[in-house]
Amino acid sequence: MLKIENLHVRVDGKAILKGLDLELEQGQVHAIMGPNGSGKSTLSYVLAGRDGYEVTEGSITYDGVDLLALEPEQRAAKGVFLAFQYPVEIPGVSNVYFLKAAVNAVRRERGEKELDAIEFMRFAREKAKVVQLDPALMKRAVNSGFSGGEKKRNEIFQMAALEPRLAILDETDSGLDIDALRIVSEGVNALRSPERAMLVITHYQRLLDYIVPDRVHVLVDGKIVHSGDKTLASELEERGYAELGG
């Protein structure tokens, strides 16, 4: 479903990814672990299509399509979803209005009928249960004044509503206490499906106790240096990146 080959990316003229290869099949959950500055967030932004990330070499193929040729909104409409490490606050735009616009944009792309206000509210309430999101937050401005935990729950809530085929979770565990981590992880697990692939990007093994991956990759200095099954995560925790990366 997703094939990344020899990906080289520069940010502000500086090489960050230096020949990254990765293949992800439908239904699989892969984790990418790596130290700070290894290129984890760059990978997630390149997949989602953010400006300022210059691909100098290599390719990304998603469902047989050249992902890099698509605008961010086209990628999202085709089922690519990025759960942000730092969800963006948007004062003046209510969560419910924002998500309705997003859900209907995706439905248009799939050739499905758009939801009206009443249908959407019913739909959104169902989806909010996945992460036990306080319904009051739906009426508030997007992420405005949300706590760290609320922001991350809101990301997974959006993921539940947009039903992506490829979900990229960028350090979804950062800034969460243990209770919030459990709720968010349970939400993610509930969304695992044979039709959906997930790329879980994290610095710490902790998250992978909750979201158990099929494969673990170690990213160091812009390259995958090691891949293995889920036991690799705990091995990393014990031995550190330096040793495995060497």
Add this chain to the structure above:
Amino acid sequence: MADGLLSVIPKAAAAGGPGWLSDLRALAITHLEEQGFPGKKNERWRFTSVRDVVDTAFEPDPTTSAAFVDEALGDDGTWRVVLAGGRPLLGDAAPPDGVSVRSLADVLATDPDLLEGHLGAAVATEQFAALNGALFTDGVVVHVAKNADVATPVHLVHVATPGDAPRAVYPRVVLIAEPGSRATVVESFLTAPGGSARHLTNTVAEVSVGANARVEHVRITDGAERSLQLAYLGARLDRDAFYGSRVVALGGALTRLELFVRFEGPGAEVELDGVYHVDDGDHVDHQLRVDHVAGRCTSHVRYRGLLDGRGHAVFNAMGIVHRDAAGSAAHQENRNLLLSDDATIDTKPHLEIDCDDVKASHGSTIGALDAGQLFYLRSRAIPEREARDILTFAFVREILDRIGHASLVARTSEAILARLPHGEALREGLSS
């Protein structure tokens, strides 16, 4: 210049009325004759030229009806009076309980004492306020009774009806809120369809907010292509009073508002909120001044601008805290969203403080849409052009919401969306 605006002045001097009114007119005329009309050297007129206006010989607007208004505004839950040709078209419908709404000409003829100290009191030396002072013959007096709580907004609809030669109206509004009262007054400025020449609406509104009274004053200008709006709004507050001014200015060839507020008793508060949008051919100018004469008063100025096309906006706010006004709080904020490389904003919020015990802040920003927010929306499948409009509208929405009255929030929201490139897509989403 004798052929222009000033050519009508001699006739004005002959107008009747009580002695204090004759004095007021004489003062206005003297001021105009001595000062002339402002040019670029006048600090408050540096960015707005009225040369064109001054050289035009406007005829009085003879219109006596405005049938399009009901359809244009629909049932908005307000009690409306239409002013056509600068005169109110008062029907038989009684105004909401606790408030009287009368023609200024009638009050001057039958009950002039009511106006003494209210009419003319707030008008200092601004030239276009003086022009109105010299030339007004009618307008509206809104009088809110002591302790009355008036829930239904009183809505004055000023209609400009352009003809084939330049026309002008000079209506004057007097709003008196007696102590302890609460009321909302809305002024809408609409332009009738038709006509080929320019139309000048030169208004003065004088607002007196009595002790412990609360007045909400909404002002919406539609900014038609040939519309010239030169307005002065003066508000004076007695102790513990509240005045909320909500201004929405949507373009126009020349739309200028001078909004002067004066705290005359302690413990009062004003919120001066505004939203403006300029595009090709638009010039919108806001000149604010808040005088903290009495102590323990609070002023909040919050204006936000959307600048598109080759539009030009001017914002100038001055807060003055006088020597004896201890415990004052004066805050000014002007934020602008630049949507085009060709739009211009001249913004200058500033404070003059002659007192030590003051909380004050002022600032202005000019920026483009936030790239992070734009990417976040696009990463959720929202097309870029729609994402831009969503963020543009969000920038002013918070201020619009403060208008409070749902039908007016909806009307101004729709009017702004109609001016955004892809606003139609949002309109449906917001109404649901």
